[in-house]
Amino acid sequence: MAMTEAVSTTVKPKAVKAPARWQDFVQLMKPRVMSLVVFTALTGLICAGAPVNPILGAIAILCIAVGAGASAALNMWYDADIDAQMRRTRGRPVPAGRVQGADALALGVVLSMFSVMLMGMALNWLAAGLLAFTIFFYAVVYTIWLKRSTAQNIVIGGLAGALPPVIGWAAASGSVPLNAWLLCAIIFMWTPPHFWALSLYTSEDYKKAGVPMMPIVAGAASTRKQILIYSLLFTPLCLVPAFTGLGGVAYLAVAGLGGLVFLLLAVRLFRSQAGDAAAQRNADSGPGGLYDVRAGAKDARNLFAFSILYLTLLFATLLVEHLMGATPLALFSWKLLS
Amino acid sequence: MSDPSRESEVEAKARRGRNIALALGLVIFVVLVFIVTIVRLGASVTK
Numbered sequence: 001m002a003m004t005e006a007v008s009t010t011v012k013p014k015a016v017k018a019p020a021r022w023q024d025f026v027q028l029m030k031p032r033v034m035s036l037v038v039f040t041a042l043t044g045l046i047c048a049g050a051p052v053n054p055i056l057g058a059i060a061i062l063c064i065a066v067g068a069g070a071s072a073a074l075n076m077w078y079d080a081d082i083d084a085q086m087r088r089t090r091g092r093p094v095p096a097g098r099v100q101g102a103d104a105l106a107l108g109v110v111l112s113m114f115s116v117m118l119m120g121m122a123l124n125w126l127a128a129g130l131l132a133f134t135i136f137f138y139a140v141v142y143t144i145w146l147k148r149s150t151a152q153n154i155v156i157g158g159l160a161g162a163l164p165p166v167i168g169w170a171a172a173s174g175s176v177p178l179n180a181w182l183l184c185a186i187i188f189m190w191t192p193p194h195f196w197a198l199s200l201y202t203s204e205d206y207k208k209a210g211v212p213m214m215p216i217v218a219g220a221a222s223t224r225k226q227i228l229i230y231s232l233l234f235t236p237l238c239l240v241p242a243f244t245g246l247g248g249v250a251y252l253a254v255a256g257l258g259g260l261v262f263l264l265l266a267v268r269l270f271r272s273q274a275g276d277a278a279a280q281r282n283a284d285s286g287p288g289g290l291y292d293v294r295a296g297a298k299d300a301r302n303l304f305a306f307s308i309l310y311l312t313l314l315f316a317t318l319l320v321e322h323l324m325g326a327t328p329l330a331l332f333s334w335k336l337l338s
Numbered sequence: 339m340s341d342p343s344r345e346s347e348v349e350a351k352a353r354r355g356r357n358i359a360l361a362l363g364l365v366i367f368v369v370l371v372f373i374v375t376i377v378r379l380g381a382s383v384t385k
Contacts, residue, residue: 053381114367
């Protein structure tokens with residue numbers, strides 16, 4: 001906490017030098033994160049199985065994408081001091097001085113209002129309310145409160161990233177049954193292993209910025225253990241849609257095989273020394289970038305990279321199955337879920 | 339000697355780009371609201 005306060009008072013984003021280009025404002029919306037949000041939201045929308053006008057469906061996805069962009073802009077406004085400290089984020093428009101903080105804030109607020117309003121008018125107010133809650137949760141609960149105050153920041157804050165499929169489902173059907181929350185739960189449980197694997201080999205950056213990520217607060221060994229525990233909970237959870245009428249045979253195969261690989265990588269990471277002081281020194285001497293091979297951090301990087309692939313495959317399989325009209329397994333007839 | 343109060347060519351180009359992006363954003367929003375109105379109104383009329 002003291003470290004965080006020290007950062008807040010001593011580090012200021014650079015003064016504006018170059019004039020802001022429109023591309024800088026696009027970068028404020030984190031287009032790469034936005035594309036993942038669009039993908040999971042689209043899966044929710046299609047899996048709902050409700051007849052929805054394709055134009056309105058496209059508008060719903062656009063609203064969710066813009067809402068995600070808005071919360072990213074609010075995050076970049078508030079976290080400019082932290083971003084300026086970290087190699088991975090110091091080139092972002094606000095810490096680099098290309099966009100003023102106030103402009104990022106204005107963009108975030110305006111886009112939030114437009115996306116929620118349009119969602120309410122075009123689809124329904126349940127989806128609009130969920131979208132508004134997601135933006136609020138990411139910008140206020142995660143960014144302003146949790147991120148700087150607890151090592152559980154990404155666990156609780158992960159809810160914001162897990163909600164888009166629920167919003168998509170609500171937009172299509174006007175309701176959010178348990179199957180929609182199952183998609184949410186999968187992303188929610190995926191978040192800790194994913195982000196902690198990343199933080200194991202970027203913890204020096206987080207430490208410098210005063211962000212209490214798990215490896216800094218509890219140590220690398222404890223983080224590796226917690227990653228394994230979450231992986232043991234996450235991988236069986238991924239199988240559940242195959243038994244609730246949501247996923248079919250292909251989904252079960254992808255979830256099962258991918259889950260085994262995920263677990264294997266989590267066990268290897270648990271038994272490795274990733275994030276330990278010696279390994280970290282080696283990691284820091286390597287080149288930059290999230291996917292670069294660095295000595296001592298290879299196992300953490302492997303799990304991080306595979307976690308993205310696994311989640312993408314899970315949702316892509318569900319999407320394809322529902323688009324092709326594949327029969328879900330529905331081994332248990334849980335009418336409540338669908 | 340150049341006038342420091344005048345915009346440089348780079349600044350003017352950046353400003354023009356931002357203005358065009360803002361105008362496009364507003365036009366797209368208006369068009370979307372129009373489309374939503376037509377689609378929803380159409381659905382109500384056919385009921």
